[in-house]
Amino acid sequence: MHDCVIHIYVIGMPNTSTRPKRGRRNRRVPREDPARNELVSRSLESAQQCLFNQDYGTAFVHYLLVLNLAPVLKDFASESFRFTLFKWADELDSLGRIQDLFDCYEQALELFPTDEVIINSMGEHLFRMGFRDEAAGHFHKALKLKPDYPEAKENFYRVANWLVERWHFLMLNDRRRNHKYQQAIQKAVEGGCNTVLDIGTGTGILGMCAKKAGAAEVYACELSKTMYELACEVVTANGMNGRIKILHMKSLEMEVPKDIPKRVSLVVTETVDAGLFGEGIIESLIHAWNHLLLPPQSTQDPSRPPSQAGRVIPAGATVFGMAVQCLEIRRHHRLCVSEVGGLATAAAGELHSPVSCSSEDDSTEPYTTERLSRLPGGYTPLTEPFNALDIDFNNVQELEGLCSREVSRVRLPVTGEGLLDALAVWFQLHLDQQSSLSTGPKEDTCWEQAIYPVQTPHNFPLRPGDELIVEISCRDAYLRLCSVAIARDGRENNPGPSGNPNPSLNAEAELCSALACLGTEQSSGPRDYTMLECAEMALLNNQPYHDSFRRALAKLINNLKDARSVQGQGLEVMPLTDPPSGPMDPGPDPFYVLDVSEGFSVLSLIAASQGQVKAYSSVEKTQHQAVLRRLAMANGVPEEALEFWLNQVEDEQAVLQRPSREKLWSSIILDCVETCGLVRQKLMEKATLARCLLEDGGQIFPERIVLYGMLVESDTLLLESAVQGQEPTLGFNIAPFINQFTVPVHVFLDLSTLQCRHLSDSVELFILDLMNTNANYTNRDVKVQASASGRVTAVPFWYQIHLNEEISVSTFNQDSHWKQAAVVLHQPLAVREGDWLNVRYICPTKCISITMTM
Numbered sequence: 001m002h003d004c005v006i007h008i009y010v011i012g013m014p015n016t017s018t019r020p021k022r023g024r025r026n027r028r029v030p031r032e033d034p035a036r037n038e039l040v041s042r043s044l045e046s047a048q049q050c051l052f053n054q055d056y057g058t059a060f061v062h063y064l065l066v067l068n069l070a071p072v073l074k075d076f077a078s079e080s081f082r083f084t085l086f087k088w089a090d091e092l093d094s095l096g097r098i099q100d101l102f103d104c105y106e107q108a109l110e111l112f113p114t115d116e117v118i119i120n121s122m123g124e125h126l127f128r129m130g131f132r133d134e135a136a137g138h139f140h141k142a143l144k145l146k147p148d149y150p151e152a153k154e155n156f157y158r159v160a161n162w163l164v165e166r167w168h169f170l171m172l173n174d175r176r177r178n179h180k181y182q183q184a185i186q187k188a189v190e191g192g193c194n195t196v197l198d199i200g201t202g203t204g205i206l207g208m209c210a211k212k213a214g215a216a217e218v219y220a221c222e223l224s225k226t227m228y229e230l231a232c233e234v235v236t237a238n239g240m241n242g243r244i245k246i247l248h249m250k251s252l253e254m255e256v257p258k259d260i261p262k263r264v265s266l267v268v269t270e271t272v273d274a275g276l277f278g279e280g281i282i283e284s285l286i287h288a289w290n291h292l293l294l295p296p297q298s299t300q301d302p303s304r305p306p307s308q309a310g311r312v313i314p315a316g317a318t319v320f321g322m323a324v325q326c327l328e329i330r331r332h333h334r335l336c337v338s339e340v341g342g343l344a345t346a347a348a349g350e351l352h353s354p355v356s357c358s359s360e361d362d363s364t365e366p367y368t369t370e371r372l373s374r375l376p377g378g379y380t381p382l383t384e385p386f387n388a389l390d391i392d393f394n395n396v397q398e399l400e401g402l403c404s405r406e407v408s409r410v411r412l413p414v415t416g417e418g419l420l421d422a423l424a425v426w427f428q429l430h431l432d433q434q435s436s437l438s439t440g441p442k443e444d445t446c447w448e449q450a451i452y453p454v455q456t457p458h459n460f461p462l463r464p465g466d467e468l469i470v471e472i473s474c475r476d477a478y479l480r481l482c483s484v485a486i487a488r489d490g491r492e493n494n495p496g497p498s499g500n501p502n503p504s505l506n507a508e509a510e511l512c513s514a515l516a517c518l519g520t521e522q523s524s525g526p527r528d529y530t531m532l533e534c535a536e537m538a539l540l541n542n543q544p545y546h547d548s549f550r551r552a553l554a555k556l557i558n559n560l561k562d563a564r565s566v567q568g569q570g571l572e573v574m575p576l577t578d579p580p581s582g583p584m585d586p587g588p589d590p591f592y593v594l595d596v597s598e599g600f601s602v603l604s605l606i607a608a609s610q611g612q613v614k615a616y617s618s619v620e621k622t623q624h625q626a627v628l629r630r631l632a633m634a635n636g637v638p639e640e641a642l643e644f645w646l647n648q649v650e651d652e653q654a655v656l657q658r659p660s661r662e663k664l665w666s667s668i669i670l671d672c673v674e675t676c677g678l679v680r681q682k683l684m685e686k687a688t689l690a691r692c693l694l695e696d697g698g699q700i701f702p703e704r705i706v707l708y709g710m711l712v713e714s715d716t717l718l719l720e721s722a723v724q725g726q727e728p729t730l731g732f733n734i735a736p737f738i739n740q741f742t743v744p745v746h747v748f749l750d751l752s753t754l755q756c757r758h759l760s761d762s763v764e765l766f767i768l769d770l771m772n773t774n775a776n777y778t779n780r781d782v783k784v785q786a787s788a789s790g791r792v793t794a795v796p797f798w799y800q801i802h803l804n805e806e807i808s809v810s811t812f813n814q815d816s817h818w819k820q821a822a823v824v825l826h827q828p829l830a831v832r833e834g835d836w837l838n839v840r841y842i843c844p845t846k847c848i849s850i851t852m853t854m
Contacts, residue, residue: 040070044077051080056088060104067111074111081108082117089125101125116142120152127155132162133225157743163226164741166720168202170446171270172738173719177437177446178730182209184313184431185268189213192306193266197221197292199251199284200271203734204231207244210268212731219260221247233737252287263294265306268313274369274439275450275479276317276391276427282399282477285312289396296394312393319389319427320440321481323468325418326379329370331541332534333422333453341546341606347634348627350529352455353537357480366480368534369448372424372441374753376814382420382462383412385440388472388481407473411487414466419459423470423481425450452481462486530623535675536600538817545809545817549701550606552803553667556699557591557610560666563697564588590614591666594645596686598671600624605632607667608641616645664695670770672705673799673811676747677821679705679768687770702801704769708812709797711837713790713828714756717746721824744823751796751812751820759788759831765797766841780841786831795839796822 047062063081067074085108092101105122112118123138136159142152171177185206189196194216198207201220211218222228228248235244247259256263267288271279289296293310330336333353338345357366372379388410392398426439426449439447454460462468467487473480485492532540539545593615595604604617605628619625625644632642668690674680690700718724722742723735763784769775786792798812798820811818831837 036069040066040073043069044073047084048080051084054087056084056091059084060088064107064111071111078112078115081111082115085118086121089121093125098129114145116145116149116152119145120149120155123152123155123159127159132159135159136163136226157745160741160743161747163224164230164738166746167446168738169720169722169742172203172205172723172729172734174446176444178205180431180435180437181206181268181270181313182730184435185209185266186213187432188266188306188311188313189215193311194307195262195264196266196268197251197260197264197288199267199269199288200279201231201246202227202270203738204234204244204246205730205732205734206268206270207231207246208235208238208240208732209730210266211240211244215266217264218244219247219264220244221249221251221254223248223250230737234732234734237733237737251284251292254287254292256292260292263292263310265294265308265310266313267293267310270314272317272427272429273450274448275367275425276319277474277477277479278367280477281393282402285393286396286399288312289399296396314429314431315394315433316390316392316430317427318387318430319391319425319479320385321388321423321425321470322385323382323412323414323420323462323470323483324372324379324422324424325382325416326372326375326421327377328375329379329451329453330419330421332538334455334457334537336541337543340540340543341550341602342609343602343605343631343635345540345631347630348530349630350457351532351537351540351627352457352529353453353534354531355451355453355534356455357452357482364531366478367425367450367452370451371448374750374755376750376752379424380416380418382414382416382418383468384415386410386412388425389474389479402474403477405474407471409484410470410472412468412470414462414464414468417463418461420454420462420468420483420486422454423452423483425452425479425481450479454483460486530627532600532624535817538675540600540602542815542817544813544815546602546606548803548807548809549603552701552807553593553607554610555804555807556667557613560591560695560697561612588612590641592616592663593667593669594618594665595669596645596671597669598680600627601669601671602628602631603669604628605635605637605642607669608632608637609635613666614641614643616643618645620644664698665690665693666695666698667701668693668698669701672702672768672770672801673818675818677749677798677811677819678745678747679799684768684770684773684776688773691771699804700770702803702808703771704767704775704802706767706800706802707765707797707841708762708800709765709795709839710758710762711760711784711786711792711831712754712756712758712794712796712822714754714793714822716755717794717822717824718828721746742826744826745821746794746824747819747821749796749820749822751798751822752814754796756794756796757788757790759786759790759792760784761787763839765839778842782839782841784837784839786833786835786837789832791828791830792825792837793828794822794824796820 043062043066047059047066050056050059050062063077063084067077067081085104089101089104092098092104102122102125105118105125108118109115109122119138120142123135123142126132126138127135136156139152139156139159142149143156146152185196186209189210190213194214196207196210196215196218198204198210198218198220201207201222204220207218207220220231222231225248228246231246235241235246245260247254249259254260267285269281269284271281271284273279289310293312294308295310297304297306297309297311333355335345335348335351354364355366355368356364391402424441426441426447429437429439431437437445439445439449441449465488468483469485469487469492471482471484485494487493591613593604593607593613595601595607595615596618597603600619600621601617604615604619607613608615617625617628619628628642629639631637632639670683670686670690672680672683687700694700722739723729729735763782765782766777766780767775798810798818800808800810802808810816812820829837
């Protein structure tokens with residue numbers, strides 16, 4: 001690659017003093033410029049030569065010169081120009097030259113402003129770098145230019161899930177919630193609050209409620225560019241353009257009179273998450289009280305009219321909590337198994353997810369969110385619900401003092417027997433003195449609950465008669481709940497890393513053991529632990545998957561050994577030109593196994609433990625590599641039997657290549673299915689490349705994937721996918737605008753707990769054969785018979801992953817770390833029992849499309 005200097009010459013404009021012509025003349029045919037033609041010809045030849053030499057930067061410069069000087073060549077050179085642009089952009093990306101990358105795309109779009117492929121590609125770069133709003137704009141523009149462009153369609157669906165999260169649809173479909181907010185706002189406005197600010201307006205619905213109730217002035221702010229533009233469209237469509245001022249900014253940046261002319265008498269907001277404070281409502285309201293709201297009504301001056309006093313809707317909240325046992329939570333947040341794939345896991349050290357209240361690490365979150373009622377396997381309450389916190393949003397002193405409050409301790413009587421896995425938290429939102437909304441696990445609500453997992457390396461049993469001691473604090477404006485001790489028979493015991501792992505011990509032995517370890521823990525300094533993502537932790541806990549892989553790999557290695565033995569009887573074995581170095585040299589030539597799984601994976605270590613295997617892992621993080629090395633040492637795997645492949649390659653795209661000259665892989669392990677329930681992008685391209693790198697008799701794991709699905713009727717999926725019904729939401733026309741962001745495929749589903757009726761048996765929809773491309777198809781029609789009458793609203797699907805002919809694992813079982821996905825029909829299809837339906841599967845490139853007809 002060579003650096004290039006580009007000289008840009010500005011051609012002078014025609015003499016502006018020339019008298020304008022009165023009439024239109026026939027345009028003259030431009031004269032040929034031999035020098036220009038020669039320059040174009042030479043530059044085009046140079047571009048093609050540079051392209052052949054893979055000097056993409058220089059080739060791109062030559063193409064720019066050619067196409068600017070000779071636009072008539074655009075059609076001829078467009079394909080080569082695109083290819084050059086994309087290759088050069090990838091190089092710039094790998095070098096971290098981000099500004100240069102986008103400058104190149106801007107130059108390309110000046111030449112090809114309506115090229116949907118270039119526009120979509122720029123959107124992909126923007127999305128990878130976190131510019132989701134801008135990426136969505138590019139994908140949307142590409143789709144307008146070519147509505148059936150599959151890559152742009154898939155990208156738009158992917159970014160739509162980020163920009164307009166599914167809870168927007170749930171909230172707008174929650175009529176009870178909408179009606180209560182409308183009533184509270186109407187009551188406040190009719191009571192004299194005639195100037196209103198809607199913080200985090202979203203679709204603009206709360207601001208429109210205030211205007212409809214008669215507020216004289218309504219302002220709204222929204223940080224998301226996508227939601228801001230959506231709110232502007234909604235407000236205009238409902239005849240309120242100019243009557244509601246919408247600002248594209250954070251409320252924390254708003255000032256009087258710069259952004260709004262005066263302080264308002266009412267702030268309405270729903271900037272709360274499942275943990276109440278996670279969307280920054282505390283900071284927003286402190287700023288609003290100090291800079292945007294009128295002073296609150298004072299008891300010393302009760303005569304002041306409401307129009308001259310400030311207030312907030314919601315007025316406050318009460319937070320509740322409960323200790324629970326839940327295997328699904330446990331296996332996503334800490335190591336639950338002592339052995340996986342034949343490897344003892346004790347040497348791994350303490351592993352847990354990045355969800356922790358006690359950690360000082362900025363990379364951790366204090367809680368995650370789950371819908372308790374839809375967790376596979378359910379949950380068991382271990383305590384009664386308790387009051388964790390009360391907060392008054394109309395008291396600025398209370399808001400400002402929240403983070404400096406002393407840590408409070410509550411003692412909770414244990415009412416159920418089980419293992420302590422988490423504290424589940426929800427809240428009651430007090431809109432005003434009369435009306436409230438609950439996000440509790442037993443409520444019919446659009447909300448999830450906040451989950452504070454207990455991060456211990458061992459199980460910690462509770463039983464009736466114990467007391468669980470919980471600390472409650474608010475650090476960094478996040479509500480934090482942490483289980484700190486168990487009181488049993490009058491003595492406190494810490495449920496930390498020293499907790500007793502053996503629930504079968506009697507009470508005295510159990511307590512003595514825990515207290516003895518507690519003393520050691522207190523003097524041993526900070527805990528040493530390694531963080532894995534929740535999905536990585538669940539994968540590590542998936543014993544059936546790893547055991548299946550171990551058996552499949554052992555069979556492959558045995559087959560390859562037999563083949564080599566047969567070869568050796570009739571042929572002289574020639575030495576390799578580049579033999580492996582180190583202690584493995586004296587032995588037989590090893591079998592090479594490459595694991596290119598995403599994230600943390602022990603599959604390479606399981607392969608290395610087979611003996612006579614040289615395994616390469618794609619694990620990148622230093623901490624994760626250290627875990628694998630500790631496990632290798634503890635399980636007797638030679639140090640030279642495991643290497644980390646990405647430490648040896650400069651370009652991540654070069655992962656699939658030969659281990660060294662004249663060697664081929666015995667097996668390549670591909671990560672085929674994302675945790676969310678979808679096949680990974682570009683899987684078949686990777687499989688095609690992997691097949692070329694296998695030795696005779698070598699195998700890709702898995703060898704094929706079979707997709708299964710069924711017909712279901714599920715109102716839940718409909719409510720999560722789009723605003724339902726023909727009636728306007730609270731009388732406002734919102735659905736057509738937000739439903740633009742409807743995506744047909746729902747991910748991260750737990751089909752075992754999804755509220756739905758099965759309308760058919762499960763059927764095989766298609767097969768992806770990674771070892772034999774001739775067995776694959778891009779289109780397939782499957783006949784499905786309805787087993788019950790109803791409305792088909794969705795086709796949930798999952799995979800049977802075949803490691804070989806005999807061994808397979810399912811992404812739909814209780815041990816699976818994978819979730820399921822579903823295609824949601826745009827229009828439900830009414831069926832009667834016995835009807836036959838045709839399900840068509842289309843997989844043109846990266847996308848999967850499922851359509852259905854009677």
